[in-house]
Every structure is written in structure tokens, then in C-alpha cells.
Amino acid sequence: MSKTTKWLVGGVAVVAIAGIAYASFGPQTQSKDKETLTVGIMAGDKRTDKQWKIIKNNAKKEGLTLKIKTFTDYTQPNAALSSGDIDANAFQHYIFLNDWNKSHKSNIVPVGETILVAGRLYSDKHKSIKDIPENGTVGISNSKVTQGRSLLVLQSAGLIKIASNVKDPTVKDIVENKKNLKFKELATDQLVRTLPEVDVAAIDPSFIVGSGRSIKSAIYVQPVDKNTHGGINIIATTKNKKNSVAIKKFVKAYQSDNVADYIDNKSGTGEIAVWKGAPKVQ
Structure with a gap:
């Protein structure tokens, strides 16, 4: 094989390898910037809509698009999560989830705390x-x-x-x-x-x-303590998704100071932001 032929073959090989590398890494980087997560919640009112607008904006800054799917029946968000129709939900407390998992033999897990409807x-x-x-x-x-x-x-x-x-x-x-x-x-x-x-x-x-x-x-x-812990609302997902980057970004977007400020001081719902590190109610 002549030197010219060797050079051509080598050049083609380099181009091919570069193409494979791009195919392997390029699209992943692009898709990472356009991650989308579908979250199930219960249908609420304008106060709830405002809260989720803040959360969605927080997520957007992390490169995550949140799609919100509302439900009117409390049995629907967990069923949709188990079937794969949604990626996460934020509507239930620990007691509700524990009862659901026992009665439906499901593998839904909590990944972050949100609010407590304090008495x-x-x-x-x-x-x-x-x-x-x-x-x-x-x-x-x-x-x-x-x-x-x-x-x-x-x-x-x-x-x-x-x-x-x-x-x-x-x-x-x-x-x-x-x-x-x-x-x-x-x-x-x-x-x-x-x-x-x-x-x-x-x-x-x-x-x-x-x-x-x-x-x-x-x-x-009513204070947040061992007696009220079961009533704390949570973000939940399935076991196979709990460690995903998108889920972690969602939890971070929710557990932000601007969300806590809205919940505690502006929403008028009587809810309290209770995740670790949440600002105290003013």
C-alpha cells in the first residue's frame, strides 16, 4: 500500500471516529439542555397556578421543561405515575403514599418534601x-x-x-x-x-x-414535628427514576427560596414550606 493510500484510509478512519464520537456525545448534550418532565398535580386554583409558574421558571433555568398535568381524583396521579403517563407527582403526604403502596403493591417513592397544611x-x-x-x-x-x-x-x-x-x-x-x-x-x-x-x-x-x-x-x-410528619406533602416518583438528573432538577426547582416565600407569605393557602433549609415563616 502506498503512502498516499495509507493517508487516505487513515483520514477516512479519523473522520469516521469523529462522526461516531459526535453521534455518541453531541445529541446527549443537546437533549440534556432540553429535558422535559411531566408532573401530576391536583387541579387547584389561581394561587396554585402562580406557585407552579414560579417552579417552572426555576426549572427552566436548570435546563428543564416541566409539563404539568392536572387531575381531579386523588387515585389518578399515582396510577398515572405507575403506568408511565407522568414522571413524578406532587399532591400527597407520606401517610397517603404508604397506604397506596401497600394496597396497590407499587414502587412509588418520595424524593423531596414540599408543604404541610398546618392546623x-x-x-x-x-x-x-x-x-x-x-x-x-x-x-x-x-x-x-x-x-x-x-x-x-x-x-x-x-x-x-x-x-x-x-x-x-x-x-x-x-x-x-x-x-x-x-x-x-x-x-x-x-x-x-x-x-x-x-x-x-x-x-x-x-x-x-x-x-x-x-x-x-x-x-x-400546629408545628412541624413527629406528630405532623406523616402529613407532610411530598414529590414522588418511581424507584427507577428517583436518581435521574431531571428529577433532581425538579426537586431543586421546587425547594427554592422564592417558592417558599410564595407559599408562606403570599399564597393565602395556609400551607407551610417544610423542606430542609426552607426559610422560616415570617
Whole structure:
């Protein structure tokens, strides 16, 4: 083989190798800049839309496009995740996910904490839990599920104790009531109206906002501790995706200071940003 022929063959080989290298690495770099992740959430309101706009903008700065898919049934986001219709979801708390995995034998895992819908107590008569008198009156929802949550808030505040083996407690499950508090059970949407009459009431923040009051007027806010940990909402995905770059970028985009500021101080939802490193509520 002549020197010229060897040079030509060698040149072709170099070009071929360069082409293979580009095919192997070039497109990956390009696709990395255009990563897309589909996230399932529950249909919300304008406040939720604003929050997700902030999250999407954060993700965009990381080279990640978030596509949001909304659901109206709480069984849908996890089913869609397991089937591969979405890549992650952000709608449920630890307790819900644990129950789902047990009953559906699924492999959905939490990859980041988001918010806690903290229980709150309100009063027109008192500025502190300590001011609530003996034989005082407590306004509480007559809905079984809501009443159970409200009783846990009252227990957290030190006003009562409820039986430890009851999943959804009612007033009948109160085992200690040192102040001999009386309970006035009402429809959930009527509790705000009863504030002038009762000493304290457990009220959903959405009804407080609807009445023109400030969420921050609560005299007690349920803290983030071992008793409320199960109620912390999470970002979830499947085991095979939990370590992906896109998922990590999504978690970072959500767990940002500007998202925490919106949740805690501007959303009006009564939610608290609870991930590690989240700014404290002002």
C-alpha cells in the first residue's frame, strides 16, 4: 500500500471516529439542555397556578421543561405515575403514599418534601391558648374527617388528649380535658361565623381567607414535628427514576427560596414550606 493510500484510509478512519464520537456525545448534550418532565398535580386554583409558574421558571433555568398535568381524583396521579403517563407527582403526604403502596403493591417513592397544611386555631376573644378559660367553648367541625384533624390540633396545643389507638378521632375519644371545655359541632363552613360566640375554633385557612380575615391571625399554628410528619406533602416518583438528573432538577426547582416565600407569605393557602433549609415563616 502506498503512502498516499495509507493517508487516505487513515483520514477516512479519523473522520469516521469523529462522526461516531459526535453521534455518541453531541445529541446527549443537546437533549440534556432540553429535558422535559411531566408532573401530576391536583387541579387547584389561581394561587396554585402562580406557585407552579414560579417552579417552572426555576426549572427552566436548570435546563428543564416541566409539563404539568392536572387531575381531579386523588387515585389518578399515582396510577398515572405507575403506568408511565407522568414522571413524578406532587399532591400527597407520606401517610397517603404508604397506604397506596401497600394496597396497590407499587414502587412509588418520595424524593423531596414540599408543604404541610398546618392546623390552626382562631379566636376573637383571646390572644393566646393560655387565655382560654375553664369551661370554655370550642368550635369544631361536625365532619368526621375534619373533626379528627381538628382534635389533633387541639391536642397539639395542649388543650385535650385523645385516645392513642384511634385513627379518626371524634369528641367521644377525648380522654383528658383538664379545662372541661365544651364542644360546639358545626358545619365546617359555619365555623368562622361562630368566632364571636366561642372561645376558640379549629378552622380551615380557606374559610378564614374567604371571610376577609388574615391566616396569620391564628392564636396557634400546629408545628412541624413527629406528630405532623406523616402529613407532610411530598414529590414522588418511581424507584427507577428517583436518581435521574431531571428529577433532581425538579426537586431543586421546587425547594427554592422564592417558592417558599410564595407559599408562606403570599399564597393565602395556609400551607407551610417544610423542606430542609426552607426559610422560616415570617
